[in-house]
Amino acid sequence: MAPPIATTPPVLQGPSAKEKKYDRQLRLWGANGQQALESSHILLLNSGAGVVGVETLKNLVLPGTGTFTIVDEAVVCEEDLGVNFFLEQSSLGKSRGEECCRLLLELNPEVKGFHIQKTIADFVKRSDLSQYTLIILVAPVGSLDVASEVSQIAWDLRQPLIYVHSVGFYSHTSVQLPPSFPIVDTHPDPPSTQDLRLLQPWSELLAYAKTQTADLEAFSDHDHGHVPWILLLLHYLEKWKESHNGEFSVRDDKKAFREFVGSHARTDNAEGGEENYDEALTAANRALTLPTIPSDLKSLLLEEECQIPRNSSANFWLIVNAISTFIKKHSLLPLPGTVPDMKSQSKDYIALQSLYRQKSQQDISEVTSNVRALEHALNRHIPIPDAEISAFCKNAAFVKLIHGRKLIINPLKHGWNDNSITTIIEHTTTMNFVSGKPSLFPILIALYGFDSAIAAAASVRPESNNLLAAASASPGFFTLMETYIRDVFGKLDSTSEDLDEALQHTLNIAREIQRSGPGELHNISSLTGGMIAQEVIKIITKQYVPVDNCLVFDGIESASAVYRL
Amino acid sequence: MARERSMSQSLGSLSRQLKQLRVLMVGAGGIGCELLKNLVLSGFGEIHVVDLDTIDLSNLNRQFLFRHEHIKKSKAVVAKETASKFNPSVKIEAHHANIKDGHFNVAWFKTFNIVFNALDNLDARRHVNRMCLMADIPLIESGTTGFDGQVQVIRKGKSECYDCQPKPVQKSFPICTIRSTPSQPIHCIVWAKSYLLPEIFGVSEEADMDISENDDNIEEIKKLKEEALALKKIRESLFKDNFAKLIFEKVFKQDIDRLRSIEDMWKSRKPPEALDHDEIAQASAGIDPGVSRQDQTPWSVTQNHAVFVDSIRRLVSRYKIMQGGHTSPVITFDKDDEDTLDFVAAAANLRSSVFDIETKSKFEIKQMAGNIIPAIATTNAMTAGLCVLQAFKVLKGEYHKAKMVFLERSTARVINAEPLHPPNPSCVVCGNASSNVLIDPTRATLGHLVEDVLKQELGYSDDISVLHESAIIYDPDIEDNLSKKFTDLGLKSDSVITIIDDADEDPRVNLSLSINEQTLPEDKQPVILPDKVEVPRKPKQANGIKGPDSLNGNGEQQGEKRKRSASISTEPHSKKQASGKTDDALLVDDSAGGAIVLD
Structure with missing residues (x-):
């Protein structure tokens, strides 16, 4: 046996336990996203069987959401034990919010959780909701007025609100975002992130392409087969223009141009073609488009906060203003500067990469100096970090602005926001073109009917501890749903046959809801809890694009649909 | 019982049926934890969990049946302990073992009504796929990568199997x-x-x-x-x-x-x-x-x-x-x-x-x-939920209503589903014939199988190869093994060997034989087919789809191409495919034929 070593070398500290625990998600939303999650406070206004809200919290506690608060008036009953994983036998008769809170906290010692045993109406009346980052409201609230009140408060506070149903095999998630909700880090798919400026090359790129391809015809087979496709396209664009009065029309010439490029590939070799030419032909469609200013960014530029930034404006708006100045000058966005992989020789590829990188750096510096000038003018003393400006510039084409809308709690009373009757009829009657199945929109109408029926039942027996049990006991429950549904269809004011079919379909869904108890199925609530938590994370981290604004799920067909209402 | 009210009202007769069912869940990781919870709360009667892994700190951001104090303990065992608390009437069996172990044989698979794959690697997925095909038991296959997820229903003869579609080539x-x-x-x-x-x-x-x-x-x-x-x-x-x-x-x-x-x-x-x-x-x-x-x-x-x-x-x-x-x-x-x-x-x-x-x-x-694959709680929750919904269709025998389901990051629809595809007739896995073979371990040699059974009884030509776990143990150029006993070749009860017909004209589909050791009377041959075996011919256009073997070998062709080019790899960004991506192992291959899998 070897003698033990005399001095033990110092143990080097690896990443912290926390970083290790969250490693797999940090690869999706990074340290910034994690920080946002950890400093958030989620409010769950729970009702009904309450499973979907708790399953949502489970998916938020695990990745390390800072704090949550559960408001729930219910006391745990036998039925809860069969559907809610975060209750146990000993929870019977205790506060449901308290028990769920206790068991949820076991999942992650870094998370703080609170519970309040009150009705939603009571809680909302007496509390300051501004301390929460995001509110999740679970239907059926029992009073449509209370639900509307929560929606109004969140709207006034510009706080994101998520409204949820999970009944039998159906679920619904609506997202109420503030009127202006910008996202910089949308994580676009790699193929769509490439802006290569082939139709508007800057002078250095054009000059480089010219020198590199001047003797293209005379190149050896090896060299000819290794010209990067970016240079090929630039080369043949110039050639094309020579024979077409200096013009290339994106709309009309693409097809002929591709044939023109293809005709120059050498085919008298062992492969019978050249990979770089093949790549050029494949890439031509996407690469030969005129760089435009995407509509989301355009509407950002029109926002008042962009046009008249103030000393107290968020960094975001100062950068948008600086980019706006850049666009006014160049009619182009700052160049993102990334080059895709392509067939080429290393040195050519690296040269091309650095050309794009240099141009990108140059654009970013210009935007940065715009920002600095603005900071100076606004008398702001803490400069916006360079990294933030640079990240914004690189993502500029994919910045997304969501115009949040208020929830629709009761369409019969408040209508369908600014959607026209025609749109609603379309939503209701259009078959899913992929599956050939009926639209999922009737599920949403049936759920509104369900809410209304519950509210009616609650108004008769307001003292009942368990609204759902009271509702299912009420013999006229289905009639209440049916009346509401027929009234909604009546307002659609159309005699089309399709609509009549949709009405029957909606009533069948209402029957299915009635048959389910009405209550929650654990599996559907668990799945829906996954969907909701995913949207919550997107909203809190301000990364990726959240659902805008209404997601309906049908567990019988395993299908979902998104509507903008 | 009150605690099952909405379940039984929604599922009707299926809800009573669930209590009688035996379910196998392979893998107790991200999807597995969610799935086990859902199965328990959906009222399945008996659930077997197999996982050879132990719990790691980086699991805790999503695998919610595990806590800090469970690190380094068996996933299967801890998952059982945690989940059992929530429904005392459910029976959960934990197996801290490799699903490829011999005692998890075809007969054992046959004792289940349905199997769920909640795995993280291609090899085990393929194994369970094959076992379920041989046992003729429905399989719900699933996988996730970041925000993407996928659920596939697999049933012999009714739908595509896991290997019907080529899987993305390893890097x-x-x-x-x-x-x-x-x-x-x-x-x-x-x-x-x-x-x-x-x-x-x-x-x-x-x-x-x-x-x-x-x-x-x-x-x-x-x-x-x-x-x-x-x-x-x-x-x-x-x-x-x-x-x-x-x-x-x-x-x-x-x-x-x-x-x-x-x-x-x-x-x-x-x-x-x-x-x-x-x-x-x-x-x-x-x-x-x-x-x-x-x-x-x-x-x-x-x-x-x-x-x-x-x-x-x-x-x-x-x-x-x-x-x-x-x-x-x-x-x-x-x-x-x-x-x-x-x-x-x-x-x-x-x-x-x-x-x-x-x-x-x-x-x-x-x-x-x-080869880290991002993994989060939300995608797992959705995927596991979809697995159970597909299982309901399967258990009701409604294969025409079962779906292949995809979760996607795009918010245009969130979930995409398509009907099940019929089996690929050229698939070398589910297009296989399969049967059992009895061998007397004291006497049987590989030669008995090849000469007496395959050539004499089944009428194979000389152009055949015999494989055991993808290693060739016999072909016309490797005759050394013919005189060896099965036991000397590491073949025992529950080993599966595959016979490939290499004849140029009208070859048969592959034949899988599951070995059963038995002492046979001296006057009988030492290798016997207990059942009548028919091996159909391969469909004519069989060269369209490449099987898993040619898949891994793909590097040969690509490598050749790369070598001729200078050096920049021009591999296109492969399109996302959720379940396949989780398996990418780094593979270094020498363009002239040798290959080393490095992970």
Whole structure:
């Protein structure tokens, strides 16, 4: 046996336990996203069987959401034990919010959780909701007025609100975002992130392409087969223009141009073609488009906060203003500067990469100096970090602005926001073109009917501890749903046959809801809890694009649909 | 019972049926934890959980049946303990074992009504797929990658099996790209992880490398072998003070100078620039090796040098301690092992700077070297929920209503579903015939099977091969095994062998035979087919779809192509495919035929 070593070398500290625990998600939303999650406070206004809200919290506690608060008036009953994983036998008769809170906290010692045993109406009346980052409201609230009140408060506070149903095999998630909700880090798919400026090359790129391809015809087979496709396209664009009065029309010439490029590939070799030419032909469609200013960014530029930034404006708006100045000058966005992989020789590829990188750096510096000038003018003393400006510039084409809308709690009373009757009829009657199945929109109408029926039942027996049990006991429950549904269809004011079919379909869904108890199925609530938590994370981290604004799920067909209402 | 009210009202008669069912769940990880909870609360009667893994800290952000105090314990066992609490009437059996173990045989699979795959690797998925096909039991297959998820219903004869569609080809690199002409960060990372680390602290890969030489690379391959040998020599100085310097000068100076001297190689590439150890060492003298904690930004050359030297120091002292117990200890790369990760990150980055390739942060290198797949609770919750919904269709026998379901990040629809596809007639897995074979272990030889049963009884021609776990144990060129007993070939009860018909004309589909050991009367042959076996002919257009064998072999063709091109890999960004992606192993393959799977 070897003698033990005399001095033990110092143990080097690896990443912290926390970083290790969250490693797999940090690869999706990074340290910034994690920080946002950890400093958030989620409010769950729970009702009904309450499973979907708790399953949502489970998916938020695990990745390390800072704090949550559960408001729930219910006391745990036998039925809860069969559907809610975060209750146990000993929870019977205790506060449901308290028990769920206790068991949820076991999942992650870094998370703080609170519970309040009150009705939603009571809680909302007496509390300051501004301390929460995001509110999740679970239907059926029992009073449509209370639900509307929560929606109004969140709207006034510009706080994101998520409204949820999970009944039998159906679920619904609506997202109420503030009127202006910008996202910089949308994580676009790699193929769509490439802006290569082939139709508007800057002078250095054009000059480089010219020198590199001047003797293209005379190149050896090896060299000819290794010209990067970016240079090929630039080369043949110039050639094309020579024979077409200096013009290339994106709309009309693409097809002929591709044939023109293809005709120059050498085919008298062992492969019978050249990979770089093949790549050029494949890439031509996407690469030969005129760089435009995407509509989301355009509407950002029109926002008042962009046009008249103030000393107290968020960094975001100062950068948008600086980019706006850049666009006014160049009619182009700052160049993102990334080059895709392509067939080429290393040195050519690296040269091309650095050309794009240099141009990108140059654009970013210009935007940065715009920002600095603005900071100076606004008398702001803490400069916006360079990294933030640079990240914004690189993502500029994919910045997304969501115009949040208020929830629709009761369409019969408040209508369908600014959607026209025609749109609603379309939503209701259009078959899913992929599956050939009926639209999922009737599920949403049936759920509104369900809410209304519950509210009616609650108004008769307001003292009942368990609204759902009271509702299912009420013999006229289905009639209440049916009346509401027929009234909604009546307002659609159309005699089309399709609509009549949709009405029957909606009533069948209402029957299915009635048959389910009405209550929650654990599996559907668990799945829906996954969907909701995913949207919550997107909203809190301000990364990726959240659902805008209404997601309906049908567990019988395993299908979902998104509507903008 | 009140606790089951809404379940029984929604599911009707199925709800009573569920209590009688036996369910097998393979894998108790991200999807598995969610699935087990859903199965328990949906009222399934008996659930068997198989997982050979133990719990790791990085599981806790999603695998909610596990807590900090469970780290290093069996996933299957802890999952059972936690989940049992929530429904006392459910029966859960935990198996801390590999699903490929022999006792999980076809007969055992047949005792279940349905099987759920909640796995993280291709190999086990394929195995369970095959077992379910042979046992004729429905399988719900699932997988996730980041925000993407996928659920597939598999039933013999009714739908595509897991192998009906080719799976994405594993990433592979020609040896020369890794050892001589890297052009991307990944080439340098593979070099550090799969060449340098094993050469210094592990088992040399060179020994197993089957390199069929050809004119193009024969010289270079010879040189590379010499280089590896020289490195092995340096290993003798492991405990000397200047060990790190010796390694550094060997791989970043001498080897690079040699490469640079091959002028042909650099005609169309920028030649590499060797690093000067003493100069860099001097500049990095004051650098705290603790810089390796900064994992978000790439390190400078001097910082890389400091981490390189320090990680070697740490690895050497571990090696010394390990030597107490073993004559030749082995330190292998593990993404969660800080010392090996630091070594790989620093070495890869130093090599990148030699070849003027962009350097990467430790965080990025960890993902690339460790094949880390992002995983989150939300996607798992949705995917597991969809698995159960598909299981309901299957258990009601409604295959026409079952779906292939995809979760996608796009918010246009969130969930996409399509009807099940019929089996691919050319699939070499589910297009197989299968049966049992009885052997008398004291007498039976492979020759009995090949001559008496396959050729005589079933009428096969001479052109056949016999495989056991993808190794060929017989073909017309390998006759040595014919005289060997089954037991000497490692074949026993529950082993499965596959017979491939290599005849040019009208070949039959593959035949899988599951072995059953039995003492047979002396007057009977020692190898017997107990059931009537019919092996249909392959469909005519069978060459359209490539089976799994040709899939892995794909590298040959691609490698060939790459070799002719200079060096930049032109592999297109493969389209996302959720479940396949979770399995990517790094594969280094030599374009002339040899291949080494490195993960």
